[in-house]
Amino acid sequence: MSEQAKTEQPNPPDGPNAAPAPRKAVASLSAYLPTVTLAIASIVLALLVGAVLIIVSNDDALSKFSYFFSAPLDGIKAGLNAVGDAYWALLKGSVGSGAALRGTLEKAAPLICGGLGVSLAFRAGLFNIGAQGQLIAGATAAAYVGFTWNLPVVLHLLAALVAAMVAGGIWGGIVGLLKAQTGAHEVILTIMLNYVALQILRWLLNLNAFQAPGSDNPTSPLVDSDARFPQLFGVHLGFYVALLAAVGVWWLLSRTTLGFEMRAVGANPDAARTAGMSVAKAYVLAMVVAGLLAGLAGAQQIVGHQDPLTDGIAGSIGFDSITVALLGRATPSGTVLAALLFGALQSGGIQMQAATGTPLSLSTVLQALIVLFIAAPALVRSIVRIRSQDGAGTVLAKGWNA
Amino acid sequence: MSTLEATTADAPAVVVRNPVETRRRIRVGVIVGISTLLMLWMLLTTKGGDVSFAPTSPFDENQLSPITFPAQQTALISLIIVAALGLACVFTRGAVGVALGFLVGVAFLLGFLCWAYAGQPLPITNPLKGTLSYATPLIFGALAGALGERAGVINIAIEGQFLAGAFAASVSATVFGNYMGLIGGAAAGVLIAALLALFAIRYLVNQIVLGVVLVVFAGGITSFLLDQIPQTKQLTLNNPVVLQPKAIPGLSNIPVVGPALFTQTVLVYIMYASVVLVTFLLFETKWGLRVRAVGEHPTAADTVGIKVRWVRWQAVLLGGVFAGLGGAFFTVGTNGAFDKDISAGNGFIALAALIMGRWHPIGATLAALFFGFVFQMQNQLQLLQRIPSELLGMTPYIATVIAVAGFVGRVRPPAADGEPYVKG
């Protein structure tokens, strides 16, 4: 039955044809406007919901709201104050000073790398929820090389980065291989491997080889200083590496045969197969590169900071990478912008917590809300009444058998 | 072929290879091969001495004396069984193949236990009770997933429903008493389900993305709310009394299985009832027929006048009740106070159980029992200190990977699963 094609298609009829000259594939800027408007609207809506949460978490505002009906202005004023203070702290903490800006960029760097990994996998039709585990693999490898090997300055850093990429690539590649060979769904595989990676890390941290000398804690020694990222214009090199990675992913996707195959497989694996492409190869390579990028993000955590390797090294970067990729619509440039935004949220969030006591988890909630709104254009449009435009088709596959 | 005249000449004898069968044989063969090698290694490192199995615990009514058997000999026998029956498994299909596979699994387990327990003073305890306990939230989660997915809505957010349910159950139970905790948990599950339904059905968001985002969202919100509870208020807001097991008179006296099955908390009893209820609902009622129709061929359902979206809403919301109860298990059912990430990925394991069970409530329950068993074994083995606890902690997750990659492969979900219904 699926072989019967439609006989009626509500498609535009054949019109008179002006011979189309091959044009450069540069979309005019105005084509981006609807997407940008939507993005801004989503952010605003998320901030509004966040404002409610801020008010809830602020004792002063809450107590003033409790007698709302007798003195409404009090409550409203207190509420606005609380929200204003919190968001102002957020802004200051993210872009308000040189130090804040540096914090934002440094937080954004691993998000760019992780987000690129998830984006790339999305374009190949795979839901890579495993950035967390791939990051841990990368961080572990980088840390090990960092505090165990002894190499001259530049080589040491390079070796750490390469180790991270290899480890992450392997961790991602396992999923690609299993998916290609057995058809198992990558959502479950990647999530499970996240937990496995964490457990392996915890086990390693109890081994002597991984413990800081003189201590029994599951904390590694610090990485050699010559395996760290040097600073460049006040920001550690990792940020520039991340930007480079973004350019690399863009080049891979749009200017190489492999990228062409990945995109084709992601959009229509059957047509890709019929055209002679190897779906298995696309899946495996996509996951390897995705893991490689997430591993790089892990390396950033290790060699970009002064912290040792602990089991909290990944933080929430794994899931944040997913939200970054979604907000960035799985494109390299979008991912970078989204990572910068979320980096700002996190960096500013620390300041917000310090200054106003609003918990850091609000940043996470804001992130989730922004992504939710971005992914539901219909909802945002109905709230904000933006006229519906013919958007580009969605990149993401729909069901279980992508 | 009585009415047909073949115009082609009679074919010479040719070998007909079935590529699917070949792949299956390779897959099973690889698994059997690896298992055999593992067992060989375990056999060689099994210490001497005896292993004892205690079928009843000291608290049970009807005591049975422990069974002992020599470790090394049993391990050897197990190895032989695994190798021989495993080989047979490669070449048989269907129900016989599954039965053989089950026996291979049991033998493998036996050999492994011999290796782990040889010479240890501790006996292997009856895993039934722990298995059921660990499986309970998984079964609830799988039932929730089954309802939604059979109607065509993918639910990756079970983990989020667990977190929300656990938190709500803890707080409601502390404030109102622990049966209210169950209601609070179920309500939270329904709330997250409503978000899932709203964005998936009405706003056509990609359902896998939506599920992941909802998990992050639920984690963030419960974290946020937990942080809102100041130290001083912890005891009045996040300190529920854990449900106590209640024995069902008569049934709980059956030797060996009685206490395990019938001396459990009320949540587990609700779980038993839920499995029966959901199975019956889906396959024997008008509502269930419509739910399944909507998940397989929504256009066909629409053309006979069924309101596709409304049915999907109902299924997802009903699922939320069970998911919320599953979440309640983690606080009111066992651990007490809510803590961040208390469900530790169980929601995803429940989803894996659903897929392994081919989206059938009974199948999912069996798969969930398998995972519960793995958890239980992990728990038991931790006491032995033979294997580092972190590596043991990996077992349920690795088991899931092996299950999904090795034994399930390409499954057939409900045909319209994940596709939002848009009318012409």
Add this chain to the structure above:
Amino acid sequence: MQLEIRGLTKRFGSLTANDSIDLTVEPAEIHCLLGENGAGKSTLMNMLYGLLDPDDGEILLEGKPVHFKTPGDAIDAGIGMVHQHFMLVPVFTVAENVMLGREQTRGVGVLNRAKAADLVRELSQRYGLAVDSNALIEDLPVGVQQRVEIIKALANDAKILILDEPTAVLTPQEIDELMDIMRSLRDNGTSIVFITHKLKEVRAIADRITVIRRGKVVGTTTRHASETELAEMMVGRNVQLTVDKAAAKPGEVVLGVEHITVVDERGVTVVDDVSFEVQAGEIFAIAGVQGNGQTELIKSLLGLVRPAAGVISLVGKDISRHGPRESLGDGIGYIPEDRSHDGFVGSFSVAENLVLDLYRDEPFSSGFSLSLAQVGNNAGQRIQEFDIRTQSAYTPVSSLSGGNQQKVVVARELSRPLRLLIASQPTRGLDVGSIEFVHKRIVDQRDKGTAVVIVSTELDEVFGLADRIAVMFAGRIVGVVDPGISREDIGLLMAGAQVGAHSDRSRAESHRTEDPSTRPDRGAGHE
């Protein structure tokens, strides 16, 4: 019950699919709605059935205006519809499908399966539509599934039955059976609206014919109109009903297929010991009802499916083990039967699709990197050469019409030198202009010396294009015949009967190959 449609209009964005349609269906008549693919017939019926909302106009039943918000309303009013793509849940039984929406229950919503089965049996006997109420739909052959659809409509007391392109999946004999059923329903008082684009059927059965073209009613006539008249009304100009082609000049053997057997994922033999040869410069058509192994046979030729036994050779070289990539390199071109599924990537641009299987070669790429300039150049040339109507080379192919989408696929495949062209259902879902275009290109390839294999369920196309015809039934080639064969004889072959034999069963049942073990005709054989 009399049905009247006045001024019904439906727009999709800038496209007016139905423009002020006027139509009357009298009680107890068979009224055919004739129009080519894309004319707007299904849109009209979907409005009648409550699946779409009209933008303008009204529907009247027995003179009273009605408004259907959902199919439920239409069903209640006595309108039943048998859709072209069956609205049956494959994993449900016949009884479950028939009762869906009007379930037989006892107690609080518990299904009463016994009563449902009884209802099916009763209707089945009353109207002569034999079905097994406990069978799963996905196990049933297509002709039987259609009967289930009809029973479903009748179970709801349909007084007007709409049949949307019902004959696409039937053998000529089954079509005759269906026509008998339609006549008996009409004689019992039911009106039938029969939607089709096939002139022969219309003239065989219709009481009255309404022709639709580009969303507008062109005219209403009776079956006594000639085929040429009807064709002109349908298309609006002088239509060539046959394909213009010179005699074939066959050369060396290009494709050799020997004892190919294909087993599907369930272990069922779907292609059973098939052998044939195709020479350069000839068109070899494989005819047969959908589902008799043609799809799997073609897939094995291309390497998309590995044959379980047998040898495929191209100009003497064994290519049995070649995958799709090697097939491309061997000089095989493929136009898949489901173009949106296998032929193009909808979200890719026209330019990208035009190199979908060529991007690895010079000049489009050198090693790893892709040359966008070359891709663009190529697109410009092909769009001109094949008259592809598109806004630009960078428009996503999904926004093109069916005909232009197929042109993209054809352009791509024909843009390199081919030894063998395989075209599966090459004109399915296309308007007449595109059909002519594709046919001409196929004949051109043949005249250039390429060996051409086409697979088609449309007998007109088969007779028009083929130099030789092979008929497939139940996974086997049951006859290789000359295009001079009569339609009756080829119909018999397609149904698995012997040509010329007089069987007691004047109606042969055709079956899907998917489960040959359930077919009563098959003797012991391949599992």
